Amino acid sequence: TGQCYHTFRGHSAEIVCLSFNPQSTLLATGSMDTTAKLWDLEKGEEVATLNGHSAEIIALSFNTTGDRIITGSFDHTVAVWDVGTGSELVRSSNACCLCVQLWDAETGAHVATLAGHSKEVLDVCFDYAGQRIATASADGSARVYNAGTKQCIAKLEGHEDEISKVS
Helix, strand or coil, rough: CCCCCCCCCCCHHHHHHHEEECCCCCEEEEEECCCEEEECCCCCEEEECCCCCCCCEEEEECCCCCEEEEECCCCCCEEEEECCCCCEEEECCCCCCCCCCCCCCCCCCCCEEECCCCCCEEEEEECCCCEEEEEEEECCCCCECCCCCCCCEEECCCCCCCCCCCC
8 A cells, every 4th residue: 555654763863774573573773873773563663772882783683583683783793682672692793894704693602604705794684494694795796605504505796886785
């Protein structure tokens, strides 16, 4: 119908990334104001504000069950948050620009490094089954990795400039 159900207001600067949880009950937004917010899609209300980054949040994504959300920031940290409580569970300042660091969201243990891009990785996402990881880079390519083997299974090339988002 094209009808707008809700307008979400609360960030004090531009929203630069967003993600729906797998159940499509929550929307997460990341902003230049250094916060992420969780929104109830049915009620149109803010559920939680995730504070802790010192620079803008440029990427975020729910895990496959929707109980965790990961945020990446220009402060060079990645954080894992509990969706139910809004509390920060894990933070890593070991973020690398040319590769993707894969972490266990439950334990905070480093799992793997996914390399291959020649310029900054600008976005990352899992498929909904948690079997594949896609990356977008300033080098004009996207890559798809097998989440189990951590091997690159596809190199997507052809853009003349950076790829800033992947889904």
